[in-house]
Amino acid sequence: MSPSLPKPLLVLLALYMHVHLHAQPGKEFRGKITDEAGAPLSLATIKVQTQDIIYYAGKDGSFTITLPAGATELTLVITHIGKETITRTFTGEALLQLQVMRMQSLSLKLPEVEVNGVRRKTSASNSSIVFDREAIEQTQALSVANVLNYLPGQTILKPGITVQSTSVLTLRTAVPLNSEQALNQAFGIAIMVDGNTLSNDANMQAMNPGRLGFFSGAQIEHPQHTSFIRDRAYRNGTLYSNYTGDAANNGLDLRQIPAENIESIEVISGVASARYGDYTNGVLNVERQAGLTPLRVSMRTNEGTQNIGINKGFSISPSLGVINISLDYLNSNDDPRNKIKAFQRVGGSILWTYQQQKAVRFRNTVSLDFNTTLDRTKRDPDDGREFISKFSNRTIRLSNRSEWVIKKPWLYNVSLQGSYSYGRQESYDQQYVNSNAVIGISNALETGINEGYYAPGYYLSTQQIIGEPVTAGARIEAHSIFKGNKIDYQLTVGANYSYSANKGPGVIVDPSRPAPDDGDKSDRPRPFDKVPAQSNAGVYIVNNFTTRLLGRVFNTDAGIRGDIQNRHFTLSPRINSNWKLSKNITWNVAYGIATKAPALSQISPGNVYVDIPLVNAYNGYAAESVYLVHTQVIQPNNPNLRPYRSYTFETGFNVDLKPVKLSLFYYNRVSNNGFATTSQILPVTVPNYTVTARPGQKPLYEPNGTYKIYHLTYNKISNDNYSRSNGLELMMSTSKIRALQTSFSASTSFNHSYFLNGASAVHFGSTGQSTVDTNKVSWYGVFKDQANKATTIKSTIVTTTHIPALRMAIMLSGELFWMNRLEYLYSDIYPVGYLNREGRYFPLTVEQAMSAEYAHLLKKPQSESVVYTPSMVYSNVSMRVSKEIGNLLRFSFNAYNVFNIRPEHTNSSGIQYYNGQPSFGAELIFTIK
Structure with missing residues (x-):
């Protein structure tokens, strides 16, 4: 799929010349x-x-x-x-x-308060959903993640869940959260705070992706303690918490962004303006408070979670501007009765805003942010393995925004933004391993045959990753406002640059104490500061014009951007149009292409080390024993990995029939070049040896002239992930019904996704080829990955009873989970080719693949072709109550799953519960003017 790119570029250039004339x-x-x-x-x-x-x-x-x-x-x-x-x-x-x-x-004494996100046309998109400060207040949020749970199609989660596990965002998709496609979806969402991008590209907190695949970021993980299993919650049919504290190869962990000092959140799930780059699936715009504010202290508690926030905005002097200070502390335990799992966050920010006193010709905002998180388990005295894991993340970020207003017809203003971020991330895992009496160890760093050594088979295994991600970004932008022939123009021209590197010590392991179940693969120490840095740059031009079509206002935001991402050049045209068909109805249509650059850990996953024992002669004395090993070093780096790409079409209507407002949007998004794990086989031929024992000495060994072939497996990250999603979003709200002092809002989302890893690869395991028939010429089947279809339907209904005279609001949020369906497409159980004993590939026709001659290569079919999780419709109800006492104190109470609705679903894994256990919390806000 490739658009005709030169034509739109020429049109925009023609418009540019036209408006100047x-x-x-x-x-x-x-x-x-x-x-x-x-x-x-x-x-x-x-x-x-x-x-x-x-x-x-x-x-x-x-x-x-x-x-x-x-x-x-x-x-x-x-x-x-x-x-x-x-x-x-x-x-x-x-x-x-x-x-x-x-x-x-x-305040709650206002006649109307906005307590939910609303669909709104903005300069960034036709279909943005915006949460203002009052809507953020009503969620009683511990982080941005709690606010975003109220988006169409998202699940309202127990507050403790959102801080006990990595929390990332996916938009407009039905793919399961534990799939590679979900990682791509989350990775493709750009998160911006005050106009500066928070990048996760330099996050390398993952054990070797070449050895462990795309999910290597979850290999250091917390043990699944009984207390949490009893209270686990499912989202889109997937266990929400996977107990990992890192988000490498994934979206940004939203737990790191406190909601205390946020003024508004804009979520763009459709087509964003061409000024936004390095995204594929959505943009999250966070704007923080900047200005004079009273001292505000907020305290929140929910079972084992406590959060304290302090904010104050004050004037330095009339000539020096305003400073905003925000501090945040959060402490959370998995279960107050069993404080094994804990998460802590300490953060703060200082914003200094200066602008000219009268006619505002210059404005500048400097911000300094720091954030520290600690996600860990304490040693369980009943667990003899001494299992402990922890994840810490310390980040400091400096950013600046400047704007000059010129007010000339050809140049209205110029803005400049810049940011720099430095972090230190540490992932640590330990557990006792008891395997054999002794184990053979090799430290070789190059391919070849070497003598190893023996080490005890009972030891404390540790894995540690220390990263120091460094990111920087800059943007320059100019706006012009013109009048053409019956058309009003606004022209925007800009350029942006981003830099990502990691200066950390990297992977720290002791090869003599390998992790359990490593098999013949092992890790070696790997410094991250040797990984090449990544730079991306883009330029864009956007023309926003307003005219009248058939006597009605017609507005279009048309633009194109060019990016260089990992040395690949891409062009991304985008257009957002809306036409006011009548006073009450607006029609919107949008189309755009977007791209996301690969991250450092995807480009440079690191070497895979495979140790093949050739001689293992141990007689109980290391001095009289020998361990000869062939080490194969595989380098699955991807210096030419292409950017991830999406094509999005969207259309919908906004209808304002007071007292009812509604919006209905249809979307279709095709994503290709996504990042996928592709399994590979490498045949390695090694000699066989004859060993001669020598009493009191090391045995002698020499090749005996025969050879053996080993087929080594490893993973490579490729551009073979593909998904296609389409769906509908309906949002409705009513004005307050005065007789009831109550307003209603509702949303329903329907999402359908088709997705697969399109690479040809060898598959083993529970659903792959189970055995090798050495009597056949065809040893290994090569398959196209399993294709799947998924469908989700979910509704949310919110009632808000707001009584201004009492300064009180009561909200009930009801969720209806209509369907979560996953379908496995069985056509892919047949191989598209095979590998012979030497690893040579031979293609197969469809008829050959389905013949008896190659039946031994077939994948195992899934036990079910269609899986519903669960097989019934279920619901959940949560409640929030807010009460103001004068202008100084606000009290809020929240209850998750207030009616204890916990449907059960039994499968091969046992009983699964949907919705977490009931949870209650409170919030106090003191405002000192």
Whole structure:
């Protein structure tokens, strides 16, 4: 699938020339922002709904917006820390008059409060879902992960689950969470805080992917203690917690982002503007508080979890701007009765915002963030293996945003962003291993035959990975506003750059104490600072224009970006259009291509070491014994790994039939070049030896002229992951019914996915070829990977009873899980070829593969062709109650699974419970003005 790329690029260049030839200065819209008492609000943020330019109020609350000549309508979205968001549309004469807008303080005494994410057209996408500060408050969130549980199709989880396990985000997909496709989905979501990308590309906290495959990041993991198994929860039919504390080859761990000082969260699950690069499946925009705020102290508790946050925004001086300080501490235990599993987070941020006092011509924000997490288990006294694991992550990040407002027709403003991040990550695992009396060990680092040595077979095995990820990024961007022939233009031109490296000591292992079940493969120490750094760069041009089509407002955001990712050049055209069919109905359509660069651990997974014993003559005395071993060093590096790519089409309607608002969107996303694990076989021929014993001395050995072939297996990461997803999202909300003081909102998502690893590979194990028939010419079957289809249907219904006179809100969230279906496609049980004894490949026709001659190569079929997890419809209900006492204190209570709905499903693994056990928590917020 390849679009005709030169044509759209030429069209955009033609538009660029056109607007320069027809540029005309327009009039200015003047506004002023005040609080409820009429006092001016400086630092208020003003966004034009159809533009990507942000305006700011000066010290006296005033602002001006240059209008294209002939403009007839202007819609503004105005935000300020601690204030209710204002969305206002001005037409006709109102555009020429000073408009004073009063912002009310966020509180439960307001007539209306927004307690859920809402679908909203933004400058970034047609179909963004935005959570404002009040909606974030209502989730009583311990991290961003808790807020995102309320997206369509997501599952509301017990709060303790989201902090006890790595929490990543997937959007608009039905693939199981334990699949390679899910890792790709999460890896392809860009997470941005204050305009700067939080990158996971330098995370190398994984045991060798070449040895263990794509899931090597989960090989250092916590033991599954009985207390947690009893309370496990399933999401999309998959056990949500896999007890790993690292997220290499995966999305960013959202537990690292506290929600305490966040002003808004925008989730783009459709087509993002061309200014966003290095993503395939979505963008998460997090905007934090910047401005004058009272001292705010929040305390949350939920069973074994406690969270404390402190925020304050204060003015240094009228000429030096405002500083915001935020501190956060979280401590969580898996089970208060059994404190074996624990997670801790300590973080904070300092934001300094400066802008000119009157006409805002320059604005700058510097932020310094630090974060420390510790995810660990303590030694279980009843576990004789002395199993302990821990994951720690310390990060410090410095970023800066600057903007100059020129207000010329050909150049309205210029912005510059930059960020630098340094971290230290440590993963540690230990357990006692009792195998044989002695074991043979080799330390060889090159392919060849060497004498090894013997070590005790009872030992404490340790694995340790220390990484020091370093990331940096920069962006420069310029905006222009023009008037063409009956068309208003906004042109954006920009460039961005990112850098990723890892300077850590790397994998620290002792080959004499290997991990259990390593077989003939083992790890050697590997420094990460020898891994080449990665740089990606991109340029883009975006043209946003507004006109009238058949007398109705028509807006289009069309752009194209070019990126160099891992030395591959890609072009990504994107378009978002919306047409106001009537006063109440808007039609949206979007299409775009997006790409994601591979991470360091995918490009450079490290060597695989295979030790083949040739002579193992041990008589009880090391000095009179010999261990001869052939070490094969396999280098499965992927310097030419291509970027992951997606093609997304989306269309839908926004309908505003007061008092009911609804949106219905259809999407289709095709992803290819995804990162996949491909199993490989390498034939190695080694000599056989004759051994001659010598009493009191080491035995003699020499080749006897015969040979043996070993077929070594390893994994290679390739661009063979493919998925195709389509579905529907319906969101509905009502205004408050005054007689009941209650409003309703609901969402339903239908997702259907087809996915496979398209590489040809050899498969062994429970569903692969089980034995080798050495009497046949064909030893190993080569297969296309199993293709699968998955379908999920899920609804969420929320009722909000809000009584302003009592300053109280009661929310009930009901979830309905209609279907979670996984279908295995059996056509892939037949091989597409085979390997002979020497490892040579021979293709097979379909008729040959299905013949009796090659029946010994067939994969084992799945026990079931269609699996429902579970086979019934089930529900869950959670409750939240919030009450304000004056302007200083707010109390909230939450109950997860308040009615103890825990359906059971029995399969070969035993009884599975859906929904976690009931959980109760509370929150106190003190505001000192």
